[in-house]
Amino acid sequence: MRIEAWRRCRLTLSDVMRQSQWTDQGIVLREVEPPSLEPGWVRLKVAACGICGSDLHRYRHPTSGLTPGHEVVGTISQASRHMPDALHAIEPWLACGACELCLAGQRQLCSHGRLLGMSVPGGLADYVDAPETELHAMDHSLTPTVASMVEPLAVATRAIHRAQLKLDSRVLVLGAGTIGLLLGLVARDSGGRVAIVTRHPHQSRIAGELGLEPVSEADAEAFAADLQPDVVFESVGGQARTIEQALQAVRPSGRVVVLGLFSGPSQLDTRALLMKEVILTGSRVYGIGDNGHEFAAAARRVPRYQRELTLLQTHQFPLAELPAAFAAAADKSTRAVKVTVLP
Numbered sequence: 001m002r003i004e005a006w007r008r009c010r011l012t013l014s015d016v017m018r019q020s021q022w023t024d025q026g027i028v029l030r031e032v033e034p035p036s037l038e039p040g041w042v043r044l045k046v047a048a049c050g051i052c053g054s055d056l057h058r059y060r061h062p063t064s065g066l067t068p069g070h071e072v073v074g075t076i077s078q079a080s081r082h083m084p085d086a087l088h089a090i091e092p093w094l095a096c097g098a099c100e101l102c103l104a105g106q107r108q109l110c111s112h113g114r115l116l117g118m119s120v121p122g123g124l125a126d127y128v129d130a131p132e133t134e135l136h137a138m139d140h141s142l143t144p145t146v147a148s149m150v151e152p153l154a155v156a157t158r159a160i161h162r163a164q165l166k167l168d169s170r171v172l173v174l175g176a177g178t179i180g181l182l183l184g185l186v187a188r189d190s191g192g193r194v195a196i197v198t199r200h201p202h203q204s205r206i207a208g209e210l211g212l213e214p215v216s217e218a219d220a221e222a223f224a225a226d227l228q229p230d231v232v233f234e235s236v237g238g239q240a241r242t243i244e245q246a247l248q249a250v251r252p253s254g255r256v257v258v259l260g261l262f263s264g265p266s267q268l269d270t271r272a273l274l275m276k277e278v279i280l281t282g283s284r285v286y287g288i289g290d291n292g293h294e295f296a297a298a299a300r301r302v303p304r305y306q307r308e309l310t311l312l313q314t315h316q317f318p319l320a321e322l323p324a325a326f327a328a329a330a331d332k333s334t335r336a337v338k339v340t341v342l343p
Contacts (some may be wrong), residue, residue, distance in 0.1 A: 018343070019125035020322055022058060022065040027124075029322055034127060037078055041134050044074030047087060048144035049123035051329045051339045052152065053177065053237070054261065059326045070116045070245045070343075071151040073144055074122025079132065086137040087149045090123070091295040092116035094286045096154060107160070108287030122205035124322060128342050134235070136299040145340050148303065149309045151181075152338075154298035155259065156182040159283040161294065163231045163257050165191040169228055172196070172249055174242045176203035176214070177234035178338045179259060180311060183233045184212040185308055195227060202335040206311050237261040247272040255279040312338045317342040 050071030070092035094111035169191035204214035234274025286294035317325035
């Protein structure tokens with residue numbers, strides 16, 4: 001029966017689908033004909049797609065381009081073979097697998113890597129195409145909104161590995177957006193005392209419900225001087241001075257892990273870096289950890305965090321209301337943390 005249903009799904013795919021697209025005026029929704037499916041790729045009917053910080057950067061600085069959306073889960077609509085009847089998450093960083101870095105196990109640094117939603121059409125659409133090798137079947141107990149959190153959770157997983165946390169590590173997270181809160185969540189189970197610097201009351205409330213210590217921006221410097229964190233995660237980026245703040249906050253011989261994407265050159269206190277012998281490292285996207293693929297590890301961990309991930313899922317919008325979804329995500333007065341689009 002499942003095979004017959006799969007065959008019917010292939011045959012009844014609509015001649016047109018809704019697909020978002022960046023324009024110079026912002027995000028628009030258009031009806032397009034689905035393209036031919038590439039060999040080795042599958043087509044998924046999108047079940048949920050989150051709006052992330054890089055999407056919001058493009059929203060604030062619109063330029064013509066492709067379809068955004070890389071925090072995406074869906075069900076198989078078209079494939080060259082029968083595949084499990086399940087909700088699948090797409091690992092959106094598409095490494096080539098053949099360059100020197102990939103062969104050395106550094107797929108997150110692939111010389112020819114492409115990101116779904118940036119250089120390949122993404123998931124803010126009715127359907128999305130992806131390589132079959134990049135699909136991860138999610139636990140059957142998960143809702144699409146919770147399952148779509150696997151991608152940012154994988155980003156946090158990579159950063160936790162880069163931080164080399166110990167059970168008694170003191171941790172400070174700068175920035176309480178989705179990534180910052182997820183960093184705190186995973187660090188909560190990997191380290192010791194975990195605090196997070198928040199700007200808005202709703203961020204402080206959620207941080208507390210996650211078992212973290214919320215610290216206001218006004219109190220951050222004094223708090224860090226008392227805490228002497230072993231690890232500081234920077235998750236703000238933009239035009240913030242958070243790398244400088246992190247170097248001042250971390251204890252001597254501590255570690256600073258940078259995840260925030262900055263819009264220009266950042267100030268670096270090289271004296272603090274030198275005199276405190278701080279280890280400063282970046283964390284880009286998920287790659288290969290000591291025990292395998294970090295995205296797959298995050299996918300396995302999502303069921304454990306269903307309650308916590310639901311707390312972060314503050315807003316949902318239908319695809320038809322995509323401009324409103326972006327407006328809500330960009331306006332912190334809405335108390336948005338993670339905005340998800342549900343086609």
